Amino acid sequence: MRSDKGDLKARARIRNAALELFGAEGATGVSLRAVAARAGVSHALVLHHFGSKEGLRKECDAYVISLVRGGPGVEALEDTAGLAAMLEAAGPVRRYLGRAFMDGTPEAAALYDEIVEATERWLEQGVAEGWARPSQDPRARAAIYVTWLLAPLAFGEHLSRVLGVPDPHDMDATLRHSRAGIEIFTGGVFADDRALTAWEAVRKERRAR
Amino acid sequence: MRSDKGDLKARARIRNAALELFGAEGATGVSLRAVAARAGVSHALVLHHFGSKEGLRKECDAYVISLVRGGPGVEALEDTAGLAAMLEAAGPVRRYLGRAFMDGTPEAAALYDEIVEATERWLEQGVAEGWARPSQDPRARAAIYVTWLLAPLAFGEHLSRVLGVPDPHDMDATLRHSRAGIEIFTGGVFADDRALTAWEAVRKERRAR
DNA sequence: CAGTTGGCTGACCAATTGGTTATCATCCTG
DNA sequence: CAGGATGATAACCAATTGGTCAGCCAACTG
Known part of the structure; x- marks a missing residue:
């Protein structure tokens, strides 16, 4: 019909x-x-x-x-x-996907889970092959990784404004903040373990209660 | 009563x-x-x-x-x-803040800019003092850093679901994904430069057009 | 050609929306 | 006690909402 x-x-x-x-x-x-x-x-x-x-x-x-x-x-x-292709896809579709994730429709949730699952396996393989660092909590890392890749969908407007690019979905802006993200994913931000030890301290203090 | x-x-x-x-x-x-x-x-x-x-x-x-x-x-x-009310309000306040950023009210935008600005100075100082790695694009890095910290506000629901924690704003869930995030911020995810060089390739190919 | 089918519409409907107004109930304060 | 402020409400309003319905119209199909 x-x-x-x-x-x-x-x-x-x-x-x-x-x-x-x-x-x-x-x-x-x-x-x-x-x-x-x-x-x-x-x-x-x-x-x-x-x-x-x-x-x-x-x-x-x-x-x-x-x-x-x-x-x-x-x-x-x-x-x-797929996600990478998505991030390069047309503006309206990207915007919609971001909204769908934020509004938490069941379908979007299922997709999210799927992506995290795939990412976890992918990173696990990377660890085995030596191009990814091991993690103390692989699932949480995969989830955070995915969430961070999605973040520009939610806050793209602010991102582009701060970077001085008029259109939130401009390709150049995307390319620029992608580079910054990859930089962090490759070498990190902090040069020592102070943030990690600070976190440990917080957890310990919280456990004490 | x-x-x-x-x-x-x-x-x-x-x-x-x-x-x-x-x-x-x-x-x-x-x-x-x-x-x-x-x-x-x-x-x-x-x-x-x-x-x-x-x-x-x-x-x-x-x-x-x-x-x-x-x-x-x-x-x-x-x-x-006092404090009790403050802690009780913490969850709703966080949620509201996330929404405000997503909906892009002018006030939220100003706050975002402010935070990025402060973060950039903070990281700059960190580089000078040696506890933060230098960046090729400090402003973009600061923007991404802030955006990533904010990401759980937008996708907290998915994050907690994937981690098996019922309440998206549960303290334990927050603690767990915080740890994963700090891990990435400290050591990165990738053990070599392949992602970085892949990005360079994409940029080059795009410039050729 | 007649008839059926399905895309398409204007008019209509009940419910809900943000907002106004007139009114009431306090509670001070002189 | 008079009499404003102040807090709070019910009744009402115009506009908008998602959804329904009867019917128009063009294209197939017998």
């Missing part, structure tokens, strides 16, 4: 409009009428196609997630290639 | 309720009536005190920011509960 190209056009237009608006303002802050207006259709048509606002949101989720998961002929997430 | 917060002035009760709800769902997704209900007052009183929803939001911003800046908050002194 929906394999026709004729209806896919309208559906796609609405979905793209929703993607942009939801990503920019958050789903709760955008009315169906706003989406419809941007897609150049009546708001009733949005309901006609997606049943409800929630239905539209889910379809956006599914679409974006499929983009992240499925590159051209790529199998499931074996490494962070 | 009415409730545990019965002693607090209505104004503070409303502000605290708004803090919790706005932080949890985002300001646009929470109605004034919901705030009023949580504070145990009529929704008209919210308007009476704060003029408008935007006024309430700004007051929340100002309050949270004053807490972050560490200065003696005006209302903080009125809350006789």
Whole structure:
């Protein structure tokens, strides 16, 4: 019933409009009428196609997630290639993905878990092969690693402003803060163990209670 | 007797309720009536005190920011509960702060800039004193550092879920991922320069175009 | 050609929203 | 006790929201 190209056009237009608006303002802050207006259709048509606002949101989720998961002929997430591709993908999609993670939809949560899982295996392999350092808590490290890669999605606006780049999703800004991130991932920030020992002290004091 | 917060002035009760709800769902997704209900007052009183929803939001911003800046908050002194109230408020305040950064209010932006600025100077000093590694792009590094520290505010829900801790703002979860973060900040993740050289390759290829 | 189907719409609906106003209940203070 | 301030509310309002419905219209299909 929906394999026709004729209806896919309208559906796609609405979905793209929703993607942009939801990503920019958050789903709760955008009315169906706003989406419809941007897609150049009546708001009733949005309901006609997606049943409800929630239905539209889910379809956006599914679409974006499929983009992240499925590159051209790529199998499931074996490494962070999908994520890396995602970070280079189009602005609206990125923005939407960031929102989805922040708003904590079940689908986004599942994707997050998947990415962390893959990253943990990837880093484990790296440790075995010698190009990654061992960790005292590999799972937590993988989780933090992923979270940090995602961070610019949430705070990209501030990041670009601080770096003096007008567009939060400008490629040059992305490249620049990527470099800084990789620098930290490669050599760290601190030259000694003072932060680590400070953490130990906090934990010890907390345990004492 | 009415409730545990019965002693607090209505104004503070409303502000605290708004803090919790706005932080949890985002300001646009929470109605004034919901705030009023949580504070145990009529929704008209919210308007009476704060003029408008935007006024309430700004007051929340100002309050949270004053807490972050560490200065003696005006209302903080009125809350006789002292430290206990402070710790209890810590969770909601953190959540709210994360939302404020994500939603990009002007006040939050200014605070962000301030923090990055201070961090950059701090790291610069660290480099001079030898406990921080030099960076090729100190400003970008400071921005990324701050952004990464803030990341758990945005993705704390996923982080705690992946670590198997029920409450996203549980102290133990915070402690655990903090440790992983400090580990990275201290020693990095990668044992060689392959990520760095890969980045260089990407930049070069991009420049060629 | 008649008829069915499905994309598409305007008009409508009940519920909810942020905001206003008139009013009431205190509580000081003169 | 009079009489403002101040705190708080119920009733109301216009606008907007997500969702429904009957029906238009173009394209297939018999």
